Amino acid sequence: MKTKSLLVLVLVALLTPPAVHADEAKQGAAVKAAEAWLALIDKAEYDKSWDEAAPAFKQKVPRSRWVQQIRSVRGPLGALKSRSLLGAKYTTEIPNAAKGEYVIMQFRTSFESKENAVETVSPMLDDKGVWRVSGYYIR
Numbered sequence: 001m002k003t004k005s006l007l008v009l010v011l012v013a014l015l016t017p018p019a020v021h022a023d024e025a026k027q028g029a030a031v032k033a034a035e036a037w038l039a040l041i042d043k044a045e046y047d048k049s050w051d052e053a054a055p056a057f058k059q060k061v062p063r064s065r066w067v068q069q070i071r072s073v074r075g076p077l078g079a080l081k082s083r084s085l086l087g088a089k090y091t092t093e094i095p096n097a098a099k100g101e102y103v104i105m106q107f108r109t110s111f112e113s114k115e116n117a118v119e120t121v122s123p124m125l126d127d128k129g130v131w132r133v134s135g136y137y138i139r
Helices: 002-015 018-042 046-051 055-060 063-077
Strands: 080-091 102-111 117-125 131-138
Touching: 018 046, 018 080, 018 102, 018 117, 018 131, 046 063, 055 131, 063 131, 102 131
Parallel strands: none
Antiparallel strands: 080 102, 102 117, 117 131
16 A cells, blocks of 8 residues: 555656746745744844845835834734744736746734734745845735
8 A cells, every 4th residue: 555655646746747846946935035034023123124125125115114114013013922824826927016936925923912913925036046025014
């Protein structure tokens, strides 16, 4: 029975298109980048989060405005209690955004003052091959 199971797994791996594996690898790298960026927000390192954001993000939102906005939104929520990935999707098309490679992801997040939040984070691949957050929304 183990031989049949192993054979099925090998066949599935061989029949899965390489693009699917590439998209999964990109998703994994983008999720890690998003989590590192969110850690800056969690530590109230808002200036540094702007520094680490995608160039498109920086062009749309000046540093001072970003710091003011994120402080007013994130600060009242209190400390992070938990965060778990709900899902992530690789795409090359986002409405009203520059062409590029993106991963749109959502996290179920719990804070001291808000138990059930959803954070949407959208890293994009920059011209140096680094995933950087280009969008962030919390509800």
